[in-house]
Amino acid sequence: MEALIYQDSPLANYLEGEGEGQEDWAPQEDLSPSQPPLDSSTANFAPRGPPTFQDRIRNRLPVPRQLKPLAKHQTLARISDVCKAVVRTTIGKSENERFLEQFGYIIVASQLLNEQCAPSYSAITRLLSNTRSNEDQSSTRAANFGLPGAVFTAGASFSVVWILHWARSRQGSDWNVWRICVLVVLLLAIAISFYAFAKRQWLKYLRRQAVGVASVLVANAQSFDSAASASVILIQEVELVSRGYRLSTPMPPITRLEEQTQTRRCLRLRRILSECLSEMLERYLKTKRHLRLLADTANLEKYYDIYDFSPEELEETDALLADSAMEDRTSLRTLRNLFSKVYSVRKATLCCLLALPAEGGEADITNWSTAIEEMQRLVAADTVCVERLVAILNEQDHNMIPPYPQAKLAPNKDHHRAQLRRLNSLSQGIRGLHAKMQLIREESDASLERATDDTDFGTTLTTLYESIGTDLRGILQEWEAGKSSLLATLENSGRLSRPTSSLKSPASPTFSLGGVTAVDGGPPEALRALTGEDQQQQQQQSLQSPDNNMDDDEVFEAIALPLKRNSMSREERIARMKEERARQAMVREKSDANTHMLRELETVIKLRPRGRASQRITSI
Structure with a gap:
């Protein structure tokens, strides 16, 4: 199919190039004598010289015109921009990107999306977070509406009053129809402007509130991790010590600590920790389901891929919550498993928060209002759980005063x-x-x-x-x-707990009430009877002549002193044994030192050079 190109068209001018339409390409009569044909092998069809195609195209390009607007047009453009900004209900793209960067930086910089680490004492000193009170929120809320809002409100009020005064006729009490129409139009314009301004301000307030709540949520989540880690480590260390192990790094396997034949320690701490972990797990799952409907799917999958999270972990968590009623929730294995699941579900929830879109439109108000409510619920749940864990961890450090005075206090x-x-x-x-x-x-x-x-x-x-x-x-x-x-x-x-029968008291041997109180003899006999000397003399006489009182019943009372039990605990006995071993080792070292010294002296004596034998003559 042949191409049809019209004359004087742009394509024709382009194809003509620099030749300006000269028809030099037409066949002409060859007046020169015929020459023999050249060898085809020697013909060279390669282009020669620098290429001129790009230069020809560059020379043909039109030069853009530089329009110089007048000052009048610039003023009109500025007025148009201001009117658009007043009537517009959305927020610009740059502000949306700035808000997303600020919100995402708070979550990413908290390191809650990193790989999970084993519970440790690294952050136990940060158990309590500086949660914001209602007074702080009220002050922040008052600070959000500053000078622009006050100026706009005052200007709108003054404009409405002035327009009402202007619409009223000066000559009489009647209203001018034309002025009333102008009044209605201006009131509609003011209402539309106020609606757009209020909408933008409310969206900005929601964004500031989202940033503040995200900061508190991150701080409380870190505090919860610290409190839960401290609780798990305390339980594990107590179990190790109670079973005779020594604290070491790393800890022994958990399977050695989960023997059913032995008594578990820290039951109250186990129960409270299990309740807190289960409560936080359910709360994060509900928040994840609500935020998943608002998040952008593409961004959410991107964050899942970046932070190495798979949706299958959520299914395993749901199965764990379903089966948790049947298994032992206070075992150390279950507690560590719950802690890891809370970490995983929280990572998914934070990814959903990062994937929330911010386009500056009306849909952002609904989405971010829901997100703020969910984050506030998480903050409240985190605060309650952290307070419970910190209270049970620190309850031994304070002397608990009873709510009412006790009637009797034993010494x-x-x-x-x-x-x-x-x-x-x-x-x-x-x-x-x-x-x-x-x-x-x-x-x-x-x-x-x-x-x-x-x-x-x-x-x-x-x-x-x-x-x-x-x-x-x-x-x-x-x-x-x-x-x-x-x-x-x-x-x-032990000395005060002896029976009363072993204690001697100067009591009268005769009955004082309902018995015989008369004593034969004079005052000396009465004094001896009062002090019990007569009874002692009778006992001595009975011991000297036992045959005289064989018919009387004899009752012998014996007092058995309680066995002195070892009051030391297992840890004290172990410490005592270590001290004894250290003392024996010290004695052994001293004896070895003395032995070595004697051996050295013996060696020195043996190696000492002997002198000449004396020529003394001993006579017998």
Whole structure:
């Protein structure tokens, strides 16, 4: 099919090129003599010289015109932009991107989307988060509406009053129809502008509130992780110590701690931790289902791929919640499994929050209002769970005052409470030592990086060791004082708990009520009867002549002293055994040192050079 190109068309001009329509390509008569044909192998059809095709196209391109608008057109354009901004109910694209970056930075920088780590003491000092109170929220809410809102409100009110005054006729009390029409149009314009302004301001307020609630949610989630980690580690360490293991890093396998034949420890802490984990797991699942309907599917899959999360984990979590009623919820294995599931579901919820769209339209108000409500529910649930866990972890550090005074207080209970206070002081000292060890570790790492000489680093370590030794000696003195006080209390209670029959009291041997009170003889006999000397003389006489009272019934009373039980606990017995072993090792070292010294002396004596034998003559 042949192409048809019209003359003087752009394509024709382009194809003509620089020739300006000259028809040099037409066949002409060849006047030169015929030449023999050249060899086809020597013909060269390669292009010669620099290419001119691009230059020809570049020269043909039209030059864009530079329009210079007048000042009048610029003013009209600015007025048009202002009117559009007043009437527009949406927010610009740049503000939407800035909000998404700020909201996403809060979640990503919290490191809650990273890989799950084993429970540890790394963040236990941050158990309580600085949650925002209602007063702070009210002040923030008041600060959101600033000078622009006040100026707009005042201007709109003044404009409405002035328009009403202008629409009224000056000559009489009648209304002018033309002015009334103008009044209606202006009122509609003001109403539309106020609606658009209020909508934009409300959306901005929702975004500021979303950023604030996200910050509180992140802080409470970190506090919950710290409290749950502290609870799990405390349960595991108590189980290890109660079974005779030593605390080590890493911990022994959990299967050794889940024996059904042994009694479980920290049952109340286990129950509360299980309830908190189950409650948070259900709350995160509900929030995930609600936010999944609002999130962008493409962005959500992208975040799932970035943070290595699979939707199959949610199905496993649902199955775990369904089967959790049948299994033991207080076992250490179940608690750690619940902790990992809470971490996974929270990661999915945060991915849904990151995938929420922000286009600046009317749909954002509904979406972000729902997201803020869900985040507030999560914050409330996190706060309640953290408070419960922190209360049970710290309840031993405070002396609980009874709500009402007790009628009778046994002296033994006072002594026991004093011993419990000593134990609390010991536990606080150990916790303080643990916190100090953390600080010392950080200081030693920093000094190792800064130190240029080994002498400086050694001096720093020596100072740190001295500080630790002071605390250890203080704890040891507190332990010795508590132990001695306990032993003294036990001895006093054993002496006071003897039966009353073994205690002697100067009582009258005769009956004073309902019996014979007369005593034969004079005052000396009465005095002897009162003090019991007559009865003692009769007992001595009966012992000297036992045959005289064989017919009388003899009753012998014996008092059995209670066996003195070992009042030491298992940990104290272990400590006593270690002290005994250390003492025996010290004695053995001393004896070995003496033996080595004697052997060295013997060796020196043997190796000493002998002198010449004396030529003394001994006579017998």
